[in-house]
Amino acid sequence: MGVSARLRARLGRMDEWLTGWAWASIVANCVLVVTGGVVRLTGSGLGCPTWPRCTEESFTPHGAYTIHSVIEFGNRLLTYVLVAIAVGTFVAAWQSGRRELRVLALVMALGIPAQAVIGGITVLTDLNPWVVSLHLLCSLAIIGVAVLFLHRVGRPAPAVRPRGAVVGLAWTTFAAAWAVLYVGTVVTGSGPHAGDVNSDRNGLSPLQMSQLHADLVFLFVGLTLGLLFAVVAGGYPAATRTAVVWLLVIEVAQGAIGFVQYFTDLPVVLVGFHMLGAALVSAAVTWALVRVREPAVSAAGSQILHDTPGRAGVS
Secondary structure, eight states: OOHHHHHHHHHHHHHHHHHHHHHHHHHHHHHHHHHHHHHHHTTOTTSSOSSSSSSSSOSSOTTOOOHHHHHHHHHHHHHHHHHHHHHHHHHHHHHHTOHHHHHHHHHHHHHHHHHHHHHHHHHHTTSOHHHHHHHHHHHHHHHHHHHHHHHHHHSOOOSSOOOSHHHHHHHHHHHHHHHHHHHHHHHHHHSSOOSSTTOOOOOOOHHHHHHHHHHHHHHHHHHHHHHHHHHHHTTOOHHHHHHHHHHHHHHHHHHHHHHHHHHTTOOHHHHHHHHHHHHHHHHHHHHHHHHHHOSOBOTTSOOBOOSSTTSSOOO
C-alpha cells in the first residue's frame, strides 16, 4: 500500500471516529433533555435539595433515598457521561488537526460545565422557572452545535460564505424554530409541571402563552413549507430536500403532540414526548440550515456546488 493510500485509510478511520463521537454527543444530550423532563414531571426537581452536594452531608442521597432523590441524582450522574463524551470528542477533534472541529468540540465541552452550573442554580433558586428554561435551552443549543460538528466532519467550511434568498429563508426558519423553543419553555414555566409542588411559576397566563406558542408554531411550519418549495424549485440536491422534509415531519408531529397534550390537561407521558420533540427540532432545524447553506462542497471545501448553478441563489 502506497503512502497516499495509507493516508486516505487513516483519514477515513479518523472521520469514522469523529462521526461516532458526534452522534454520541447528539444522542446523550437528547437523553439529558428527556431525563430532565422526567425529573420535572415526577416532581423530583428538589430530590437533591442542594448543589453541588445532593444533601448537606453527602454528594449522594445516602441514607435519604426516595424515588425523587433517586430520579434527580440519576439525572446528575448523566453529567459524567456527557463529560466523558465531550472529552473524547475534543481529543478526536484535536488529533484531526482541523481548527474548525477543535473549536466546535471545545464549545460542546464548555457547554457541559455551563449546563451543570445552570442546573445547580436551578436547585439553589428552588426551581425558578426562568432558570429552568435556560437549563433546557442550553441542552438544545449543545445539540445544535453537535449537529454542526457532525456536518463539518465530512464538509469543511466553505471559503466563501453562502448567500442568497433561499439561504436567508433558511436562517429565518432557524430563528423561528428557536422562538418556538424559547416560548415553549415559557409556556412550561406558566403551567402545572413545576418539578416540585412548592415551586413558584412565572405568573404568566398559560392560555395566552400557549396561544403565542401556537402562533409561532404556525409561522415555523409555514416558513418550513416555503423553504421546501424553494429548495425543490431551486433544484437543490436530494440530501438537502430530505433534510427539510424531515424537519417538516418532526415539527408537524411535535405540533400534534402539543395540541393533544394541551386539550388533555398535559399528561406527563405526552409532555415527555414533547420534550424529546424539542430536542429533535433543534437537531433537525440545524441540519436543514447547514444543508441549505452548503448543499454540496468540493473536497477542498472551497466552493459551494449545486446541481443547477444560478438557480438556487447561492454563490
